[in-house]
Structures are given as C-alpha cells and as structure tokens.
Amino acid sequence: MIVVNCPHCGPRNSSDLRPCGEVTTRPDPATASLSEWRTYLYLRENPAGWVTETWYCRSGCRRYFTIERNTATNETRSSEAS
Amino acid sequence: MNPNRLPVRPGEVIDRETSLAFTWNGRPHTGHRGDTIASALAADGVDVFARSMKYKRRRGIMTADHWDPNLFVQVGDEPNVRAGSRRLVAGMEVSAQNVWPNLRFDIGAANQLVGRFLSSGFYYKTFMRPKWLWHHLYQKVLRKFAPGGRIHWETSTHGAYDKRYAHPDVLVAGGGPAGMGAAIAAAEAGASVMLVEHEPDLGGHLRWGDADDLAVLADLAAAVESHPGIEVLVDSTVTGRYDHNWIAVMQRSHEIAPERLIKARAGSLVVAPGLIERPYVFAGNDTPGVMLSGAVRRLINLWAVRPGTRAVVLSANPEGDAAIADLEAAGVEIVAALDARAGEDIVEVEGRGRVGNVVLGDGRTVSADLVVIGTGWTAPTSLLNMAGDRPVYDPTAARYFPNQLPDDVLATGGITGNGTTAELVEHGRATGTLAANRALRNRHDRRSSTARARSPEGPIPESLHDTRASLARTPHPECYRSSSHGMVDFSEDVSSKDLVQASREGFDSIELMKRYTTVTMGPSQGKLETVNAAAVLAETRSMDMVDIGTTVWRPPFAPISLGALAGRIFEPIRRSALQDWHEDHGASPLLAGQWVRPDHYGDPVAEARNVRENVGIIDVTPLGKLDLRGPDVTKLLELVYVNRWQKLDVGRVRYGTMVAEDGVVSDDGVTGRLGEDHYLMTTTSSGAGAIWEMLEDYLQTYRPDWNVHVTAVTGGLTSINVAGPRCRELLLRLVEGVDLSPDAFPYFHVRRGTVAGVPDCIIWRIGFTGELSYEVHVPSGHALHVWESLLANGEDLGIMPFGVESQRILRLEKGHYIVGQDTDGLTKAPSAGLGGLVKLDKPDTLGLPELRAAYARTDLPILVAIQTDDPEVVPMEADQIVDGDSNRILGRITSSRMSPTLGRSVCLGQVDPSLAAAGSKVTILLIDGRRILGTVQEHHAHVDPEGVRQNA
Numbered sequence A: 001m002i003v004v005n006c007p008h009c010g011p012r013n014s015s016d017l018r019p020c021g022e023v024t025t026r027p028d029p030a031t032a033s034l035s036e037w038r039t040y041l042y043l044r045e046n047p048a049g050w051v052t053e054t055w056y057c058r059s060g061c062r063r064y065f066t067i068e069r070n071t072a073t074n075e076t077r078s079s080e081a082s
Numbered sequence B: 001m002n003p004n005r006l007p008v009r010p011g012e013v014i015d016r017e018t019s020l021a022f023t024w025n026g027r028p029h030t031g032h033r034g035d036t037i038a039s040a041l042a043a044d045g046v047d048v049f050a051r052s053m054k055y056k057r058r059r060g061i062m063t064a065d066h067w068d069p070n071l072f073v074q075v076g077d078e079p080n081v082r083a084g085s086r087r088l089v090a091g092m093e094v095s096a097q098n099v100w101p102n103l104r105f106d107i108g109a110a111n112q113l114v115g116r117f118l119s120s121g122f123y124y125k126t127f128m129r130p131k132w133l134w135h136h137l138y139q140k141v142l143r144k145f146a147p148g149g150r151i152h153w154e155t156s157t158h159g160a161y162d163k164r165y166a167h168p169d170v171l172v173a174g175g176g177p178a179g180m181g182a183a184i185a186a187a188e189a190g191a192s193v194m195l196v197e198h199e200p201d202l203g204g205h206l207r208w209g210d211a212d213d214l215a216v217l218a219d220l221a222a223a224v225e226s227h228p229g230i231e232v233l234v235d236s237t238v239t240g241r242y243d244h245n246w247i248a249v250m251q252r253s254h255e256i257a258p259e260r261l262i263k264a265r266a267g268s269l270v271v272a273p274g275l276i277e278r279p280y281v282f283a284g285n286d287t288p289g290v291m292l293s294g295a296v297r298r299l300i301n302l303w304a305v306r307p308g309t310r311a312v313v314l315s316a317n318p319e320g321d322a323a324i325a326d327l328e329a330a331g332v333e334i335v336a337a338l339d340a341r342a343g344e345d346i347v348e349v350e351g352r353g354r355v356g357n358v359v360l361g362d363g364r365t366v367s368a369d370l371v372v373i374g375t376g377w378t379a380p381t382s383l384l385n386m387a388g389d390r391p392v393y394d395p396t397a398a399r400y401f402p403n404q405l406p407d408d409v410l411a412t413g414g415i416t417g418n419g420t421t422a423e424l425v426e427h428g429r430a431t432g433t434l435a436a437n438r439a440l441r442n443r444h445d446r447r448s449s450t451a452r453a454r455s456p457e458g459p460i461p462e463s464l465h466d467t468r469a470s471l472a473r474t475p476h477p478e479c480y481r482s483s484s485h486g487m488v489d490f491s492e493d494v495s496s497k498d499l500v501q502a503s504r505e506g507f508d509s510i511e512l513m514k515r516y517t518t519v520t521m522g523p524s525q526g527k528l529e530t531v532n533a534a535a536v537l538a539e540t541r542s543m544d545m546v547d548i549g550t551t552v553w554r555p556p557f558a559p560i561s562l563g564a565l566a567g568r569i570f571e572p573i574r575r576s577a578l579q580d581w582h583e584d585h586g587a588s589p590l591l592a593g594q595w596v597r598p599d600h601y602g603d604p605v606a607e608a609r610n611v612r613e614n615v616g617i618i619d620v621t622p623l624g625k626l627d628l629r630g631p632d633v634t635k636l637l638e639l640v641y642v643n644r645w646q647k648l649d650v651g652r653v654r655y656g657t658m659v660a661e662d663g664v665v666s667d668d669g670v671t672g673r674l675g676e677d678h679y680l681m682t683t684t685s686s687g688a689g690a691i692w693e694m695l696e697d698y699l700q701t702y703r704p705d706w707n708v709h710v711t712a713v714t715g716g717l718t719s720i721n722v723a724g725p726r727c728r729e730l731l732l733r734l735v736e737g738v739d740l741s742p743d744a745f746p747y748f749h750v751r752r753g754t755v756a757g758v759p760d761c762i763i764w765r766i767g768f769t770g771e772l773s774y775e776v777h778v779p780s781g782h783a784l785h786v787w788e789s790l791l792a793n794g795e796d797l798g799i800m801p802f803g804v805e806s807q808r809i810l811r812l813e814k815g816h817y818i819v820g821q822d823t824d825g826l827t828k829a830p831s832a833g834l835g836g837l838v839k840l841d842k843p844d845t846l847g848l849p850e851l852r853a854a855y856a857r858t859d860l861p862i863l864v865a866i867q868t869d870d871p872e873v874v875p876m877e878a879d880q881i882v883d884g885d886s887n888r889i890l891g892r893i894t895s896s897r898m899s900p901t902l903g904r905s906v907c908l909g910q911v912d913p914s915l916a917a918a919g920s921k922v923t924i925l926l927i928d929g930r931r932i933l934g935t936v937q938e939h940h941a942h943v944d945p946e947g948v949r950q951n952a
Helices: A034-040 B035-043 B107-112 B121-126 B133-143 B176-186 B204-208 B211-226 B293-303 B318-329 B382-388 B423-449 B496-504 B510-517 B530-543 B561-566 B581-586 B604-613 B633-640 B688-702 B728-733 B782-794 B803-816 B848-855
Strands: A003-006 A009-015 A016-021 A050-056 A062-069 A076-078 B015-024 B025-032 B072-075 B078-082 B095-098 B162-166 B170-173 B193-196 B229-233 B236-243 B246-252 B259-265 B269-271 B289-291 B312-314 B333-339 B346-350 B356-360 B365-367 B370-374 B392-394 B399-401 B409-411 B488-489 B589-590 B595-600 B616-619 B624-629 B652-659 B667-677 B678-683 B709-712 B717-723 B750-755 B760-765 B773-779 B861-869 B880-882 B889-899 B904-911 B920-926 B931-937
Touching: A003 A062, A003 A076, A009 B423, A009 B880, A050 B382, A050 B688, A062 B688, B015 B035, B025 B035, B072 B423, B072 B624, B121 B678, B162 B496, B170 B423, B176 B193, B176 B204, B176 B211, B176 B269, B176 B423, B193 B236, B211 B365, B229 B312, B236 B382, B246 B488, B246 B889, B259 B561, B259 B667, B259 B750, B269 B382, B289 B293, B293 B312, B293 B318, B293 B370, B312 B318, B312 B392, B318 B333, B333 B356, B333 B365, B346 B370, B365 B423, B382 B409, B392 B652, B409 B423, B409 B633, B496 B530, B510 B530, B530 B920, B581 B595, B581 B782, B595 B604, B595 B803, B604 B616, B604 B931, B616 B782, B616 B803, B624 B633, B667 B750, B667 B760, B678 B688, B688 B709, B688 B773, B717 B728, B717 B782, B728 B773, B760 B782, B773 B782, B782 B848, B803 B889, B803 B904, B889 B920
Parallel strands: B015 B095, B162 B259, B170 B193, B170 B269, B193 B229, B269 B409, B289 B370, B312 B333, B312 B370
Antiparallel strands: A003 A009, A016 A050, A050 A062, A062 A076, B015 B025, B072 B078, B072 B095, B236 B246, B246 B259, B346 B356, B356 B365, B392 B399, B589 B595, B616 B717, B624 B678, B624 B709, B652 B667, B667 B678, B717 B773, B750 B760, B760 B773, B861 B904, B861 B931, B880 B889, B880 B920, B889 B904, B920 B931
16 A cells, blocks of 8 residues: 655545546536537546546645656655645 | 273373363264364274365374374364364364265275376366356365365354563574573573464374473473563464564464454574474375384373384384384383385385285385385475575485574574484574574664664664584485385375376476376475485486476465464544533444544434424534644645645635545535634544645655644544534524624624633634534533533524435535546546636646646546436445446446435435436446436536525
C-alpha cells in the first residue's frame, strides 16, 4: 500500500483515500458528440511513468487534490492542490 | 529420563527445574520449559519425525529451526506446526502427519520403488488420461498421499486473531549482532525503532556460540532492552516489504492471539537476517541423522541435546569447524572430520531409520549415526528483492550479495559480508545511524510540506553520507553437490536427478524448471534449496551461476495463517438513535449497508395493513441527508438531477432522479427548499456516502467557482415517517407552529416547526408508502422522545411501528421503484420510466450526451408493473421473463410481494419494449421450471394510481 501525501492532512495510507484516476477534462455536454463524451468517460493515457491523478481524502479533510505519481515505481510528488 | 540430554551447557535455554509432559503419537514424553517439540523428542532419542511428501522417506532433524522441512507435525487440532521452533507446552498431543497408516509403516514408501513414475513433471504426465479417471481414482488416491495435517472443522481452539498498525521510524528485521547494533544506534540517534527477531530470543548465531559470544550477546541484549526507543518483537517474522516501506510483521505466540499481523509503515527498513545454512546434495542426504552444522550446534548449546554418538563432519567454513569442537565437548566421537576446503567429500549415506554407513570421497566406508554438513550459506535476500533489488552471485564467496537498494532500505550483517562479532556490531551500528538519519529527515520533510500537520521539531537533521566500511567477502568453496545425486528440495521431494532430467527435457531456465519440477515451491519456499537448484542447473548446462540467476522471492517470507490475514474486522456498524428501542421491542434486525435496521416487529403484513387502515411510524434515519447552503445550490441541483430545479419555491419539495455521467440511473430522492439559500437533499440509504462524495467532487474540481456548502446530516437528524389515513390527526396533537390543514400544507411541501416540544424539526409531506404521510426530521438527541410521544399519543388511533419489510410491501403496491433493486448497473434513464422528468434541453446535466443517445433508442428495456394471472403465485425476484416456451430472455422480475391490500401478487419488472404496452402478456419462468402468465399494467402503481390517498 502506497503513501499519498494529502496537502492538508499529510502522508496517509492510500486506503484512507479514494483514487479517482488520471485528471481528465469534462467536455461541454451541450456540444460534445457521443464519441467525444465516451472518450472522456472511458479512455485514459495510462502511461508507464509520471501521471497526474486525483485523490479524494475520504477519511480526512474530504478534499479532492491532485498529485503526480510514477506508475512504474509508485514514486509520488506534489502538484498544485485542486 | 531424557537419554540424550547433556549436562548443563553455558548458553542453554531450558529450565531444568520444570518437567513438561506431552505425548508423541500417543506415547508419553517429557521435556523442559524452553525446549522445542523437536529438541524434547531428540533428547528422548526420537530420530524419525515425518515421512516425505512424494516418496514417503523417513525424515529427521536437519536444521532444528523454523525452516526445517522435515519437522511438520500435528499438535492437537492444529496442523502443520513447525516442531523445530514451536515451544513445548505441557499437555501437547503431538503426532506425525503425512503418514498412512502410521510413521513406522507407510504404504506410500512403496513409491520409492516406482520413483521413475513420480519424477519431474509427474503431475502433468501421469494423471492426465483417461480424463474420467481423474474424478474416480486419481483425485481420491492423491488426497490420501497429500502432505499436511488434519483440519478439525468442529473446534476453534486457536482463539481470535488480531491486527495492529505501527509507525516506527526504523524497522530492523533480524535481532542478531548486526541487527541489535543497528537498533541501538538508530534509537540513540532519536528514532523510534521496532526490532523484529524470528527466534524466541535475541542474539542470532551468538546464542549458540562460545563464551565470548555469549558475553557480547548479554551486553547487546541489555542495551536493547533498556532503551525506551526500541520495541522488541521476538518469535516474529518480517514477511513482506511493499511500496513505501509498508511492512508486514507476523507476531507469533502473542499473549492475546495465536498470531498477530502487524502492518508497519517504517521510515527506514534495516535488513539484517543473517545467513541460512545450505544443505549439500549427495546420495542419502535426507537420511535421519544427516544434520547441518547449525542444527547440531543449536541442539548441543541451546537445549543440551546430544545429536548422536559417532559423527562424520564435512566442513568448509569456521562454523563447521566450531561444530566439531561442540560435538567433542558433548562427548560425540568424531569418526571422520572432512575438510571440504581441501577437497575431502562425502559420496553416500546408507541407512533408513538413521545414518548407518558413510561412503567418503576417498572410497573409505565408515560406520556412524550422525553426519554433520557445514558446506555453505544462502543469503535470505527476500526483503531486498521485494524492495526491487536483484542480488548478484559472487563465486568467490559462493553466495549472493545485495546490489542496488533504494534509500529507505539498508542491509547489514552476514547478508552483506563476513566479519568478527565486533565488526558485525560496528557495521550494524553504522547502518542504524544512517537509517535513522534518513527516516528522521524524511519525517521532517513530510511535516514541513503539510499545512495542517504538526510543525517539525527543531531544524532538519543534516544529511549523512554512507561512509560504512564494507564487510569482507571471505572466500568460500562452492560446495553444492557431491559426485552422487541426492535431494535438492526436501519438502517437495525433488532430487538433483529430477532437475537434470527436467533440463534435458527442455525446462532449462530456472523459472521453467521450478514450475515443472515444483522445486522451491514447498513450505521451505526456496530458503534451503534455491541455490542448490541453480547450481545443479548451472552444472548441467555448463554455465556460470551468475548467468543462471535465481527464482524470484516473493512475499510472504514465512507462511501466514489465513486467520491472521483476516484478523479483526474494523468495519463499523451504524445505528440510529432509535435502534435500542427497536431491539427492545422485538425488532428483527436487517443489515443494510453500514446500518442495522428493524426489518419488522414480528408481523410485517399486519404492520403494512395498519398503515393502510390507521397510522404507522417507521425509522428511516439511514436515508441520506445533505444540508446544502449557498447562493449556487440551484445550479448544483440542475447539474446533478435530470429534472429542473429553477422554479422551486421556498417551502416546496421536489422529487429528483440522478444519472451518472454514463447515463445510468444512480440515485433518487426528494429535495426541499428550506430557505432562500438553504436546501435539504435526501438520497437513497445505500447511496448516501457516494452521492455526498460526488457532490463534493463536482463542487471542488469542476465548479470551484460555485458557492455551495455541503454538510452530511444523515446521522444528525433522525428521520421518522408517519404514514396512514390517521397520521394528520396524530400530528395535530403534537405539532406546534405549523398549519397542517391540507390547503395550508399540501403534498410535496416542507415546513419547520415544533414536534412534541422539540423545536426546529423539519416536516415534509411526501409518501413512499402511497398513504397520506409526513416525514419528520428530528435532532437525534431528541429522537427517542419524539418517537415515544408519537406512540403514546397515537394509541387510540391504532398506531403501530413498522419495519423495512412492510415499507417494501407498501412501496411496491404503490409502484415506487428502488434504485439498485428495480434498476441495475445498465439501467439508463428511459428504462426507469422517467418519461417527462428528464429535460434534455438543459445546458448541463450529468450524462447529458448519454441521455440524448438513450432517448433516441427504441430497444432499451422498460420498467413496468406486472400482475400474475394466478393471483396466488408470487414469482421470485430475479425470475426470468421468457419468450413463450423458448428460453429466449425478454426481461426479469425485479420486485415481487403478496399485496395485503389487494390480496394478490404484485410485481415490478424490466421487460423488452415489445412487451411494455399495458395489457401485454408475459411468460414468467419460475425457479421450479413452471411457466406462468402475467399481465403488464397501465401504471406502476398497483394501489391508488390516482394518488387520492397520498394527496388527502
């Protein structure tokens, strides 16, 4: 189990948080085509390397924040709190 | 008493004042406190402890410690106990396992004669054809031969297992001289230290050493135990290292649990496991009486047991030489002292129940009852491998060494090199200082990077460089196999001949060979046999050991009971403020998600009927409740619900349905507007947590510009639904400050007022049951008072409490669907019959493109009300709706009950659109195979489709 550094609560076991996956941009639903929408819903870059992802501090401050994590090594580093 | 017990030894761990009686295969024996099962039996002259797995060969003590592959026994109802490490307790009933019918005579020993059929890959070759024999013969026979003890299903005397979490700065795996040195130095540097030793006492190999070793041990142990910063765990094993130094420690023989799993997050991990002595491959090397040098030294020096009378010793190192001295001191005659460094060797051991003759490398045959092997060491690099290291073989020292370690994992002691006791302690100390420095700097960094965490104490410690002098790699001969073939894997009965054969058949990489022959796959998990297996393969292929590599070491390093993994359950159970009352009044409990709720109070049908006829009250506290405040709440509601929210006046309540971004129905509930910028949203009970998190997600990451504050008040407000034609009459007696008349307080409106003297209650008129009903949300501290006041004041009105089952009957009569029961993970909005509720012309709502696509389709199933043509038959929920006599599935029943109001069976179901029109006939396939007819109804509501009752 990895440690995730919550910007407000400090280092926590990842089981204290919920991983929300890679940061994505929600298209404008009024104009998005179905295929654009499904790309947003289901397709991820999933690189072997650094990725920016959202975590939810569900057992602590209840903030959603982003960190950068290396998917190959599980190294983490901070990114701007969202 | 104990024929093989020696006079007092200086380092012995037995208490000769005690006498512990126990039985071995039904016969009485005695031992002392401090004995292991194996040492007590050896002291009594027992040679044979088990039969081997495949060939059923007699097996005796080989390593006399936790890793001994020959010492698995049954103790009472506990199988697979390691007799080499389990401490003797008075009254133990110990028996041999893996024997049939008994240890002395084992039918399976005939397998030795047919050994060629059981060689490499025999599983894959022998039991394949014909296939039908697998069931009828092979499986039954194989089970008789399967190793392992007996599980007693009916007893659970092992007690409750436990778990613990720990956060040491430095965790030291191994309590030998280097590990103790590391723990002391790390604690002196200010780190909190957890020192884990898998033997019952600290000291490692010093415990069975000479007087100087014992003196050093006493000093180190005193220093460790007196330092308040060090927690010592003995009889405990570090079984795994995972990401970010998440470390599993298995604590055995804890006072409150047979095993306790400790999950530790360590700043630094110091790996100091020492070395494991390696067996030597030659013919007869598994005969009882063939022991490793460490085993005889432990038997003599820890338990004062003479391991034999006439010994042949093969030594390649100082520890093997020390065994000769120990044997002589114990009065054992040394028949031959062979020096492997000078090329002397053992070729074969003869004897079945015990060593008899020994054929030496020079051709002589000597008579002996003990063969002592000291031919080399295996570095237990498991924890290093788990940290990503790939240790490298050094042919000069004939073992593997650490290679590249991450900063938070450090190695010390024998695993890194050889040295005097003083050198080992010094290397340990230097490693402990470095480990503490890294851990404390890391802790400081984390504290200063976090806004809310405690501020760091003092300045950050200065970074230390790794200036440790490496321990020497003393040259050691590469002794793996004699000129003869013998056992490589003692727990799986895999011989060097099997490995040669596997290699010839093409399974000539170490990983393939492992899987084909099962070498290293037994309980030893490679600790004794991995390097010998690699050596045999290297020899067969004429390759270097370096190029052969080893199999990968994976966690766990030592077996963990399933009970310990399960441990104690930390899931909390939520109870409403009224749950005690429910239980005191005969409520049958229902576990619903996190909540325990009253299912009914004895007769759910009577409770449901009473709601239709008089008045009932139900505790609906688990209903998710979110207090929403701020100027932008309307925008949030517009986003998350499919319907419109702009024109909801203060004092009004509206029903809403949510879909997720993929268009699937995710939740529903009512939301009331309590004030200009103040709303109360309710969610399904099961969705309460997820919806709260979802609202926060959109508010924090998608629309941080919106001003909305969300507070979960699910437990803070106890919710009581008061339902039935006489409920207004009841509330008139208790409510102050609210005009309850139908014109002043119509359906789907909300008011705040005083109920039974409790101010600030929220009352809204809604109806899940289809009756006239009010839902009262009371501050939970006053809930019991309000509940009891309702019952007391409603006595003459026929009031009864009702439970979840009655509510399910009532809502089904009314045709209200339940998200997650009548819908599933594929049910899109049109299937739920939301009809005009969904507004596709909104600029933004969750899943809008999916909603547009779903409403353009004509093939989605539709939720309908169904009544069976035979009113007595209640189909089961999940019964299929099929196409006539065929098995083509056209839908399914999602809810069904016998309706007390109508006196007939009523259902909801999802059906193919071709069957959705009112009056359509559907065929329902019952679980017993019968097919019955049903009719699709015009409305979801079976009772009062016009809503006369709820609007009363």
